[in-house]
Amino acid sequence: MKHPDMMKENDTEPTGKVPRRAGRPPVLSEDERRAALLEAAYEVFVREGYAGATVEAIAQQAGMSKRTLYRFFRDKKQLLHALVKAHQTDSPPSAPVPDPEAPIRQELRNLLVNVLTTLLEPRQVALLRLVISETPNASDVTEEYLKVNLTGLFGSLNSRFAQLREAGAIRTANPEETAGLMLSAALGPLLWKALTSEVGTDVPEARIAAQVDAVLQVFAPTLLPPGA
Structure with a gap:
């Protein structure tokens, strides 16, 4: 090894690595370009708000030109619509398969x-905050969000409550109303906290579980059969 004082300016120690060649960036497919633009739109919308976001800023965030952006989206409103659809949550992705042997309270x-875990995922909360703020100017976007993100999700919950009622596992004259009341009671305080917290803040799993347990404690005496 050369003494540091004897090394010339261009001398380097051998590393065994092949120097990386400069070249063109990888070519993205059309789907990858669209996905990159949606991700950039999410970041700019959350950072600047819908009103403060510009097509130029979104294109720059994605590392693309405005011309490329306009190939996929005619304006930023269409971008917001597409972003809502891209975050569609028809059902909880990690919902377990019901175990017929498990206690009904556990199910x-x-x-x-x-x-709740699905609805309170940080990106979903950030998107909901954005949609709520734009309701006066873009009510159709709010309707789109409710349609693709809440209706299907609530529908899967309502359907399961109806099945449990038919099987005699729960006692309720209106399973959909009961499901809605329980979900609202569990979600309300947590969602309010999430919406007023810093963007990207996680709701702890233990906090979600504790809120659900508190709601079940209230509903269980009339909802569940004796001994359930």
Whole structure:
């Protein structure tokens, strides 16, 4: 090894690595370009708000030109619509398959915890905050969000409550109303906290579980058969 004082300016120690060649960036497919633009739109919308976001800023965030962006989206409103659809949550992705041997109270707990975990995912909360703020100017976007992100999710919960009622596992004259009341009671305080917290803040799993347990404690005496 050469003494540091004897090394010339261009001398380097051998590393065994092949120097990286400069070249063109990898060519993205059309789907990859579209996905990159949506990700850039999410970041700019969350950072600047819908009103403050510009097509130029979104294109720059994606490392693309405005011309490329306009090939996929005619304006930023269409971008927001596409972003809402890209975050569609028809059902909890990690919802467990119901175990016929499990206590009904445990199944209800699992159902509610999984729905809440999906709705309170940081990106979903950030998107909901954005949609709410733009309701006066873009009510159709709000309707789109409710349609693709909440209707299907609530529908899967309502359907399971109806099945449990038919099987005699729960006692309720209106399973959809009961499911909605329980979900609202569990979600309300947590969602309010999430919406007023810093963007990207996780709702702890333990906090979600504790809220669901508190709701079940209130509903269980009239909802569950004796001994359930």
